[in-house]
Amino acid sequence: GENVEQHPSTLSVQEGDSAVIKCTYSDSASNYFPWYKQELGKRPQLIIDIRSNVGEKKDQRIAVTLNKTAKHFSLHITETQPEDSAVYFCAQGNTGFQKLVFGTGTRLLVSP
Amino acid sequence: GAVVSQHPSWVICKSGTSVKIECRSLDFQATTMFWYRQFPKQSLMLMATSNEGSKATYEQGVEKDKFLINHASLTLSTLTVTSAHPEDSSFYICSASGLGGFDTDTQYFGPGTRLTVL
Numbered sequence: 698g699e700n701v702e703q704h705p706s707t708l709s710v711q712e713g714d715s716a717v718i719k720c721t722y723s724d725s726a727s728n729y730f731p732w733y734k735q736e737l738g739k740r741p742q743l744i745i746d747i748r749s750n751v752g753e754k755k756d757q758r759i760a761v762t763l764n765k766t767a768k769h770f771s772l773h774i775t776e777t778q779p780e781d782s783a784v785y786f787c788a789q790g791n792t793g794f795q796k797l798v799f800g801t802g803t804r805l806l807v808s809p
Numbered sequence: 810g811a812v813v814s815q816h817p818s819w820v821i822c823k824s825g826t827s828v829k830i831e832c833r834s835l836d837f838q839a840t841t842m843f844w845y846r847q848f849p850k851q852s853l854m855l856m857a858t859s860n861e862g863s864k865a866t867y868e869q870g871v872e873k874d875k876f877l878i879n880h881a882s883l884t885l886s887t888l889t890v891t892s893a894h895p896e897d898s899s900f901y902i903c904s905a906s907g908l909g910g911f912d913t914d915t916q917y918f919g920p921g922t923r924l925t926v927l
Binding site: 729731733738739740741742743746786790792795796797798799800801802 | 813843854
């Protein structure tokens with residue numbers, strides 16, 4: 698069945714440190730892995746996504762890595778800033794079906 | 810681009826009444842819309858998937874007669890919570906994916922509707 702485990706549930710870092718959030722999935726047919734950032738009371742916003750044909754994707758301070766063999770993918774945020782504080786959700790999907798299964802979320806707190 | 814609106818942003822209603830929530834894609838054609846509910850400090854739980862012009866597909870455990878979904882056009886989907894009860898109080902969020910030059914796999918979320926049933 699479809700299942701996404703996300704760790705850690707909370708993460709506190711100092712400004713300037715790096716943050717890493719990891720997700721593990723079970724559906725081997727999954728080939729689309731987006732990451733969303735949700736601030737309190739607001740909509741989830743896509744920050745980066747990766748497809749199964751690549752192992753890593755980077756966008757400025759944000760990067761995502763994918764290990765299809767181990768069925769896990771990770772979000773890396775470097776040089777964290779207080780405005781990075783939010784809840785981050787990973788998700789897995791299968792292109793064509795479009796349905797996403799979300800992880801349980803990670804609350805990131807970046808202290809000045 | 811890829812803007813999704815939702816209305817109302819919040820609603821308070823009495824137990825037993827019905828509430829309609831609208832989800833619109835403003836600058837693209839949404840071939841597929843999704844409805845989620847989110848309880849405080851929890852993840853997004855998919856309720857149903859709707860494709861324009863066809864019946865919605867509900868997730869296991871979601872009562873289709875209670876949560877009526879209509880996707881009448883490529884820019885509008887509605888969720889009606891019928892005979893609402895306090896346990897239906899939640900944050901309801903829609904998302905849309907589709908055509909218009911954007912990645913068809915990407916889901917763009919609306920701002921959400923906070924429903925409180927007294």
